Amino acid sequence: MAALDFGGYTLLTIAALIFLLIQSWLAATVVRRVLGVPTGWPRTIAVGLVMSGVMAVTVQYLFRAGTGQNVGGLDVAPGVALILLLLATGWIFALGVGVLVMIEAAFPTGSLPGPQSLLFGWKARRRRGRRYAQVVSIAVRHGLGSQLRGFGRTGSPGRESKTARALKESLAEAGVTFVKLGQMLSTRRDILPPAYVRELETLQTQVTPEPWSVIEPAIEDRIGAPISTVFSRIESTPLAAASVAQVHEATLLDGTEVIVKVQRPKALHQVSQDLDIILRLARWLNRTTVWGKDLGIENLAKGFADSLEEELDYRIELDNMRSIEASLQRSGKFAVTVPHGYPELSGERLLIMDKLPGRPVSAAGSILRELSAEERSHLATTLLGATLEQIIGDGIFHADLHAGNIFIMPDGSLGLLDFGAVGRLDPATQTALGLMLYSIDQNDSAGATDALIELLGRPEDLDDRGVERAVGELLTRYGGSAGAHNGQKLFDDLFTLVRAHRFSVPAPISSAFRAMASVEGALLVIDPNFDVVAVSRTEGKRLMRSKLKHTKITDELQRRALQLLPMIDRMPRRINKITEDLEQGRFSMNMRVLANPSDRRFLTSLFQQLIVAVLAGAAVVGAIMLITSEEGPLLTEGIHLYAFFGFVLLFGGFVLSMRALMLVFRRGVDG
Incomplete structure (x- = not known):
């Protein structure tokens, strides 16, 4: 029971x-x-x-x-x-x-x-929280926390330099991902003041190589076989060690000297964790600071995350290497070598390629001293010409041409390394960039201004005449012999102009500017007297003339004419109809207001909020009048019937008010 x-x-x-x-x-x-x-x-x-x-x-x-x-x-x-x-x-x-x-x-x-995340994701949240606290404490310790909200305001040069230095030191201490973020920001002269660019350009990572006992099994795991089945020799001491990967010299079984670039086993996890923190910080700064919103810092962080994830996939770097090699071969004008990669041995975290003989420009002082002034000038001209050929001629270019990624070969030619960052431009952008260089060479301020607007897009309320005057001043200042060290000044002045007129630089064009700005440092190491501006103008003119050959213009005109033929065929009939309608008084014009669905949705939402708010307000006012009324029949002792109806009406007004508030909150989130 x-x-x-x-x-x-x-x-x-x-x-x-x-x-x-x-x-x-x-x-x-x-x-x-x-x-x-x-x-x-x-x-x-x-x-x-x-x-x-x-x-x-x-x-x-x-x-x-x-x-x-x-x-x-x-x-x-x-x-x-x-x-x-x-x-x-x-x-x-x-x-x-x-x-x-x-x-x-x-x-x-x-x-x-x-x-689900609360129950099973607490370990990941704890790790992220610990790393987040570490990053924030680094920023606060360097005095960066108090500077964040005031960033971008006009202040003394000393204060700006202090903030820039604090930012650099914080990023350097925070680790590899933040160092790479700083290095990327150092190339964005269109959004950062010169003081920040100068500080961030000095960012370098000092890392200890992983021991061979860690690297050897990582290589074997990524080639899927014992090392002895692929290499006859591999150096256990790395040739170079970076924060994400390290490089070892090796010899294939057929005797080919190669370079083995292997990613550190824990690098991907650390970078993924730090990218999550960077994206969260960017969203917070975008929401809480004026300068963050003006710079579009959230989109900037997303672009950085995408590019860094690509750099961590060595299959993409291998494809980039082959694309640049094909581009240089198509040109055939410059003796620049790209190492051959081995896709059958490489993978997502391992890259094997031929070893380039020679030394990087940053460590080739002894080789350069043995060259004559003419040979050094020729090398610099070749490097700049090949860079502009890639950017304007083919649209596929190496975007990180600093002195460590450019080799001087024993035969006096040049070689390129590290293809993790490669930019791509569409044909219209290539032409606009070439026209800008061509107009600069011709001292045509109007043409250079039009090309700049075509290249970057037109901001709201742009003062075309003001931009043209500023461009004209640049052409006047750098129109003659620019000198060896005025190229960087030209870039600084150009980016100052871009910032002053609130141009937005798309990521591919930023990569092109980054390539041209970074290669200048290597050019001046090769030849300290190299006139960067003058050679850029000459090469730009050559490239545009090759693009505008007579046969190419004819082909383009024919293609455009074919596109116009259907419209030309219908034009007489349309003109005849318009003239008849005008003659007989039947001519009319139709305009559809709010034809765009998004405009209709916006107005509908606005009117809904207005109607709900008015009804809520009317209900609340009516309810208060009924509740405070002492007249009318009694529902029970002490409770008037009108008061009861007032509470019912107040209920309706309250619910409508909550709906109106919710629509406002949701519209703020979606907008």
């Missing part, structure tokens, strides 16, 4: 829980429908459970009040108790809506981890 009673209680409890869950789900569904926006189910179900619990207590209390069992409390007729129950039900629902609106306002749906 006791077992039967226990089983009955268990079944009754289960049935009650199921009923409570169904009731809570129904309440949550109604709340979501009333609010008019998709709030998160977990929080909505939680609010529904609380509403169900309060409702159960209220029903019990009013049942006792209507049946005379509420000793010392409310005692009313059963009909009045039922009416009060309906009113209480409405207000419990309204308060649940209000609680959900407050939760949604404080913590929008999607801003908090979901139940």
Whole structure:
């Protein structure tokens, strides 16, 4: 008997829980429908459970009040108790809506981890939180925290230099990902002041090589075979060690000297964790600072994350290497060597390529001293010509041409290394960039201005005449013999012009500017007297003339004429119809206002918010008038019928107000 009673209680409890869950789900569904926006189910179900619990207590209390069992409390007729129950039900629902609106306002749906993440992702959150705290403490220790909100404001040069130095030191201490972020920012002269660029250009990573006991199994794992089956020899001491990878010399079984670039085993995990932190910081700065929003720092961080993820995939670097090699071979004008890669031995985290003889420009002082002035000038001209040929002629170019990535070969030719960063330009951008260089060579400020606008896009409220005057001043200043060290000054002045007129530099064009700016350092190491501006003008003119050969112009005109033929065929008939309509008074013009669906949605949403707000306000005002009225019949002792209707009307006004607030919050998030 006791077992039967226990089983009955268990079944009754289960049935009650199921009923409570169904009731809570129904309440949550109604709340979501009333609010008019998709709030998160977990929080909505939680609010529904609380509403169900309060409702159960209220029903019990009013049942006792209507049946005379509420000793010392409310005692009313059963009909009045039922009416009060309906009113209480409405207000419990309204308060649940209000609680959900407050939760949604404080913590929008999607801003908090979901139940699955809370249960199973706590280890990852703890690691991220520990790393986040470490990065923030580094910034605060270097005095960067107090400078963040004031970044970009006009201040003394000393204060700007201090902030730039604090930023550099913070990034250097934070590790590889942040160092690479600083190196990328150092190339964005279009968004950063010169003081920051100068500091960030000095960022370097000092790393200890991984021991051979860690690297050897990593290589074997990535080639899928023992090292002895691929290499006859491999040096255990790295030729170079960076924060993400290290490089070892080796010899294939056929005697070919190669370079083995292997990614550190833990590098990918560390970079992924740091990228997550950078993206979170960028979103916060974009939301809380004016300069972050002006710079588009969130999009900048996303672009950096995408480019760094590509750099970590050596299959992409192998494809880049082959693309640049094919580009240089198509040109055939410059003796520049690209190492041959071995795709059958390489992979996502391992790259094997031929070893280039010679020395990098940064360490080739002894080789350069043995060359004559003419030979050094020829080398520099070849390097700059090959760079411009890639950018303007082919559209595929090496985007990181610093002195460590350029080799001087024993035969006096040049070689290129490290193809993790490669830029690509579409034909229209190549032509616009070439026209800008061509116009600079011709001292044509109007043509250079048009090319610059075509290249970067037109900002709102652009002062065309002001841009043309600024470009004309640049042409006047650098129109003659620029001198060896004025090239960088030209770039600085050009980017100052870009920032002053609020141009936005797309990522591919930024890569092209980065390539031209970074190669200048190597050019001046090769030949300190090299005239970068003069040779750039000459090469730009040559490239544009080759693009604008007579046969190419003829082909282009023919192609455009073929595109115009269908329109030309229909033009006489259309002109005839227009003239007839004008003659007979039938000519009319139709304009569709708000033809764009997004415009219609915006206005509809705006009117919905306005109507809901007006109805809510009217309901609340009417409710207050009814509640404060002392006239009319009594529903029960001390409760006027008008007051009851006032509370009903106030319930409607409250719910409408919550819906209006929710629409405002959601529109702010979506906008």
